[in-house]
Amino acid sequence: MSHHPFHTYAQHVFVDTDLTYRLTPEPENAEYQACTVTIADTLWRVRTAKITPTKPGAFVACWQRAADGTxxxxxxxxxxHGLLVFVNENQRSGVFQFTQSHLEQLGVLSTPKQAGKRGFRLYPAWCTNLNPQATKTQAAQAPAFIDLTPPLTTTAQEQALQTLLHNSHM
Incomplete structure (x- = not known):
């Protein structure tokens, strides 16, 4: 995992901190660079979204294998604590830092009341000219999005650290 986007992210976000992390590859969803990362005793799932050529935005798979193989x-x-999804498109890059609570609100996680999703579309802030449903989804995802397009601002760095370290199940 030497070229995983999380390494670049950590170099920029963890600057001037003593934070360390450990990436552990996940066997499922390898085409999305699936792994978990432990940061300051918190565990996050990590994925890299795929840009889709015929639709705006990106797609990410986020599922696990059940005991019966499904x-x-x-x-x-x-x-x-949540899901970090990296998006790179042309010269733009960003990360969605979804907490478990936010993923539940978006209907991604399974609960007794909702089935959950095995994957979903992402709409970074730079996506424009979206249809009404995509615009609604983008607005719902916006609080989790951090634009990492260089140069990374101090505000973006602080926002990233705040979510990673202080909002474990917000």
Whole structure:
């Protein structure tokens, strides 16, 4: 995982901190550079979204293998703090830092009341001319998005650290 986008992210976001991290590859969803990362005793899932040529935005898969071999959405009571999804398009880059609570609100995680999703579309702030449903989805995802297009601002760095370290199940 020497060229995983998380390494570049950590170089920029963790500057002037003593934070360390450990990436652990996940066998499923390898085409999305799936792994978990432990940061300051918190566990996050990590994915890299795929840009889709015929639709705006990107797509990410986020599922686990059930005991019977089928795939299923991650459960809301999973022990992770959230999902980091990296998006790179042309000269732009960003990360969605979804907390478990935000993923549950978006209907991504399975609960007794909702089935959850095995994947979903992402709309970074730079996506424009979206249809009404995509615009609504973009607005719902916006609080989790941090633009990492260089140069990274101090505000973006602080926002990233705030979510990673202080909002474990917000």
């Amino acid at each position: 795939t299923e959405p991650f459960p809301a009571d999973d022990r992770v």
